Every structure is written in C-alpha cells, then in structure tokens.
Amino acid sequence: MLEVKTQTGDASAAGPSAREAPPLVVEGLSHAFGKRQALREVSFQLERGDRTMLLGLNGAGKTTLFSLITRLYNHRGGSIRIFGWEIQRKPSEALARLGVVFQLPTLDLELSVAQNLFYHAALHGLPRREAATRLKREIERVGLTDRLRENARTLSGGQRRRVEIARALIHRPKLLLLDEPTVGLDVASRQFLLDHVRMLCREEGLAALWATHLIDEVDDEARVIVLHRGQVLAEGPVPEVIRRANATSMREAFDKLTGERLE
C-alpha cells in the first residue's frame, strides 16, 4: 500500500480539536475576477500521504486555486480548510501547517543558501539553533550540503528548486503545495523533485498537491484532479480516473474529459 489512509471523519469538523482533520478540504470554492469566472464550485479533499496531481491546461485555474489556498487573496464563495482550520478565519493556524513551492523562483539571490533558509525559519518563529538543525537535515536530503554557504545566485535552476523544497519543509508542514515546480528544469532535476516528493508522501505521510500541465508527471501511483476552465472534471486515483473515462491512458482520459489536447 502506498497511501496511508485515515478516517475522513465529519468533513465539517473544524478547530483545534480536529486533530484528525484531513490536510486539505476544499468545498464549493468559487472565485471570479470581474466577470471572468476563474473557479466554479471546486471541491476536493487530500488525505495524509496523498500525492495529488492537479492537472490542467494553462489558464485552467490552477494558480488561482493556489493563490486562494495560500491566502494571497480571499475567496468569495466556498471554504478552504487546512487540518480543519478555515484559511480566512484562522489564517495563522492554517498557514503554519502549510509548505509552499511557488511557480516563480523565490530565493533571495542576494543571500546565501543558509541565509535564505534561516530567514524562512524566522518567519515561522523558529529559534535559531533549532532552525540550524532542521535546515541541515533538509538541505542534506536534497543533496546540497556543500552549497550551504554559497550565494543563491551561483546555483543552477534545478538546485534552486531543491533549496526551495528544503525551505518549504523547515517548519515541518504536513501539507505541501507545489505550483508547477518543474517548469524550466532539466530532466534530471525534474525526476529528482518527483522522486523526492514521492518519498516524502510515502515515508512521512506528507500530503502534497502538485499542479502541472505536463501529463508525463502524472504516474499511476498518484491521485489526480483534472481541472478545466475552473471546474473539477474528475478526481481520484489515476487508474480509477482512467477507467471511469473509458480510456487506456491518462492522456486519453484527459482528452476525453476536456475535449482538448494536452502537452
């Protein structure tokens, strides 16, 4: 078994007592920019250990969804709960449990790798000594220990991404969001990221939501959410989604579901 399932429980459970609350529950989420409806009644749920690929074309609403989950701005309808905490009512509790790797590179290129990581730890209120221990471990896991003192500018794109993953995990979130993390990376870096996140989900019970428009990144062991024009067209383990769509591959399933072709 690759996925550690826990009892879903009452989906409306919220608040500090809901320790068993699922990592992420999105319910009836809608959002519009002016007249353009970016998201329409989006609902899904992530369980512990779930590695879920959010698959959609550019413009499907992936980035909007991520912006709402990370509370860059408020959603207008529906709810987002992170381990039971509603993001708008209890942003601190929700954000403290969330790790994010953004689509754009976000390392401070004026600072060293270690300084970048310490800065992140400080934002989460970690004491310096504790931060030092944790960042050593995280940077070791992405194989960049020897680069710790170097300026972030000297790192390659793939290495920067690895540092960003390490950074996202320093405050030990149990939910990780990755917004098209492999864009612009070479094959090896991309594979490293995929393997690393797979390992995190399998061995540490981390729940991960990975947005992508690259169908190759969706493997059979993952779950998938097909997002198209702001709506969820299918959700579930990849083999099941393929079966329900009467298809033989994820690519075929996507084409059938959306009537459009994917990269």
Add this chain to the structure above:
Amino acid sequence: MKPVHYYRCMRGIVWREALRFLNQRGRFLAALVRPLVWLLIFATGFRFVLGVSIIPPYQTYIPYQVYIAPGLIGMILMFQGMQSSLSMVWDRETGSMRTLLVSPLPRWYLLLSKLIAAVIVSVLQAYVFLIIGYFWGIHPPRWGYLTVLPALILSGMMLSALGLFLSSVIRQLENFAGVMNFVIFPMFFASSALYPLWTVKQANEKLYDICMMNPFTHAVELVRFALYEKFNHVAFAVVGGCLVLFAILAIVGYDPGRGLIARRQGGE
C-alpha cells in the same frame, strides 16, 4: 503564535534587510554619495546665492550647508523609504513577497516588520552622513545627535509607510526613474529642504501653500529642530498623522480581502 514567535519573525526580517543592504555595497555607497554631492558641491556653489537670515531653530547666521543638512537627511530617509518599497514591488514580482505573505503571522505585522527594518537601515545612513558632515562644518550641539534620533525614526517610518502604500497601489513602481520624477523630486523641491519657506512665500504664495501641505517639509523641519534640541509641535503632529494614514492605507492595500492585489490578479 506566541510573542516570542513575533519577536523572532521581526528579527529575521530586520536581519535579512540588513544583510541585503550590506551585501550590496554599491547601494550603500550610492545612498551616501547622493546627499554628499549635494552637500559638498551644491551647497558650496549656492552659499553666496542664497542669503539665510536667522530663523528658528538657529540662533545665529548659518552657512548654507548647515541649513540644508537636515534636508539632505530627509533625502536619505526618503530615498531609503522609496527604495525599500521598490524592493517590495520587486519582491512581489519575483515571488519572495509571496513567501513572506504565506508565513503565519498576521500581515499587518509582517508589513510593520518590513517598515522597521527599512527605518533602521535609513537611520544608520543618516548618522553616517552626520559624521561626514561634521568635517564639513555641520556642528549641531552635542546632545542634538541624540535628540534627533526619535525624529529620524518617526520621519523615516512616515516616508517608508508612504513607500509601502505606493508599492501596494502602483504597479509600475519598479521603474525608479518614474518614482524619482513623480514622487521624490516634487516632494523634495516643494519643501523646506533646500530653502527656507519664507523665501518661497515671497516668490510665490501658492507654492508656499503646497510646501506647507507637503509632509516631507514637516519631516525635514522635525529633524531640523530635533537636531538643535528643539521640538516642533506642528511638524510632529503632521508627520505622526501622515504615518498613521499611510500605514493604514498600506495595510488596506495588502489586505487579502480588499487589497489591490486581489483585484489585480486577473491572469493565470
């Protein structure tokens, strides 16, 4: 989140700002060279053009470079304030603003920390300027170096808050030339930084009114008086009031519900 988390978070933000500033040595030099050029060249050239009569807080006739020193300190504070607001726009473009905004502490607190970090850097610059100025004939009373500190902090916060607010509203702020033309130069020239306002009043009443409404004038006067161990009530009230106003506007600008960020993110 406990108070100690708040403390660590602010310390981290200030630390990062200081590191960034020190790492960019060019920026440090540029920030110092600018007011020094004004002091060493402009003031020398103009000392015989502009006659300065005895006006408070000065008790004797003063050379021109002594008159413009507080104005140049104001310039340092303003440039730094604008620069940090620019770096926030830049941060937002490159995404490192987002890593700040997804951290768990309340957004107003994160902005406040940013503001304080910017002010600490600019106050340090102001003191370096005063030390160099000492060798150019700027000799305020000894305690003036201490009494000017609160004025520097308050004025610096006001100007940084203005920068923060602008960064939340104006998208094209990354173009520094634009900020120079539309914010820094008008505020700097329409103020008491370079000439006493009574000379402006003689020349043009309207311009005088504009200068009096310019918060930068009051920031400069607050610093000028404090440097000579005096307290300017009006300047204090205006600078304090503007600080509150700009801070509120900045917090609204970055509010996830009403903020302009929310309305702006039209595309994917």
